Amino acid sequence: MTAEILLSPPDIGALEESYVLRAIRSGWVAPAGPELAAFEREVADRAGTRHAVAVSSGTAALHLALLTLGAGPGTVVLVPTLTFVATANAVAYTGAEPVFVDCDPTTGNIDIGLLAELLNRLPAAGERIAAVIPVDMFGACADYTALLPICAAVGVPVIEDAAEALGATYRGRPAGSFGRVAALSFNGNKIITTSGGGMLVSDDGPLLDRCRYLATQARQPVPHYEHTEIGYNYRLSNVLAALGRAQLARLDEMMARRRDLRERYAKLFAAVPGVRLLGDHDPGANCWLSVVVVDPDRAGWHAAELAAHLADRQIETRPVWKPMHLQPVFASARSALTGAAARLFEQGLTLPSGSALTEPQIGRVLDAVSAFLEARR
Known part of the structure; x- marks a missing residue:
């Protein structure tokens, strides 16, 4: 029987095997470890940002970014209607309301004209927009030259959903470097994979410190387990980070x-x-x-x-x-x-x-x- 040709299967070889074996033999198989720290540095460099936090999925990255920027009940988040459901689900997790925006028919990316209209109309009606989440559709960046100024003019932060776009550029700048913070995905069918996984990248160190804290069950920095707010078990493992480092090298x-x-x-x-x-x-x-x-x-x-x-x-x-x-x-x-x-x-x-x-x-x-x-x- 003829083997099926898949849409976008993982591209894994000897280099990945050697990196994962090294991580296992090092004894660092828990979430923390040197491969994880190195993977964060290397992805931040590739995305053109100062900081990165590796997490369990692109969805987790979006969720943390939204929480940190104040999305919640009583707020709305503007999201492309043409996207994978994770973009909208992450908004729903926070209790915020997703409001969907149609796309440019040529690129599939968010329609800037419709976005501009909503950025003016919704606040005028007394609604608070917590964030805009453009998606870099199928690995091509949104029109950030037009998008960023209209969001900045009304004081609405941008969360770049670059889940599909690692390695892409827009006018010489890498995907992940636009907006206040960006989310990447390393799911099995993405351009590089850690089996499952994602990352937050940003120049905003305090914002990513907050995301890192929430991703580790919001544990307080004391010897015993102390928690003053709800956190999440969202960190990527050291072993999967090793796989990601090999993939990133290729x-x-x-x-x-x-x-x-x-x-x-x-x-x-x-x-x-x-x-x-x-x-x-x-x-x-x-x-x-x-x-x-x-x-x-x-x-x-x-x-x-x-x-x-x-x-x-x-x-x-x-x-x-x-x-x-x-x-x-x-x-x-x-x-x-x-x-x-x-x-x-x-x-x-x-x-x-x-x-x-x-x-x-x-x-x-x-x-x-x-x-x-x-x-x-």
Whole structure:
């Protein structure tokens, strides 16, 4: 039976094995340890920030950032509707209300015009906006040149959700360096992985000190266990940090492989009417996932038809994120919409993008797509 080609499998090899073995043999298998401290320093350097705190997931990073910036009952947080549910869930954990904002149809990132309108309208109605959380969608940064000034003008902090964007840049600045604080993810399908894990990065040392304190059960600095407030068991382990250090050392190599695959997709679809790659003209994207967008009226076929064709050949694909305003769990939430995110959900398809894909696997994918396109010419 032909093995399935996965969308973005972990890219793990001998280097990762050696780092993890070293950590285990060192005896530092608990959350604290030298690999954890080193991983935080190295990620902060890569993100262009002074400080970092490694945690158990990107969701935990967002949760801590929101708590530290005062999100809670009676506040609202502006969130893209086109995102993974973790962005919205972290807001709900605090008791704040997520208000969803539609996306730019070209990039999938947050619609700056709609965001500006909400930043003016909601405070005028007496509502307190605790934060804005732009998401660097599929590894391409949001338009921070436009976004940061409008948030600063009304005094609303920005939490950059860079979960998908480690290694990406925007106008020469690395993803993770925008806003008051940023959240990264090292989940199994991300561009680098620690199996599960995440990190907060920021130039604001006191803010990250507070996050570190909350992530370690809010334990007071006394010999016995003393707690004056609710904390969380959110720290990353030393062993997983060792895995992350090996992955980080290979980040540029892995991004190059993903970019090469995206360029091959671009050539394949270049002459197909009504088909484009989402955000294809962003030179700073890390190319985490390659998304093809299909206008069925011009192409003569639907993205779902390509997905079915590839599934029959044991090739995994996935629609883009189902917008939050269409999710049953957030059905009653407020949203500012243009229809762009809903169209991307209907017309977008994420293709195999992983750096671990072998040349024979890539050839299988490209041949299958070519056969589909030829049959519909």
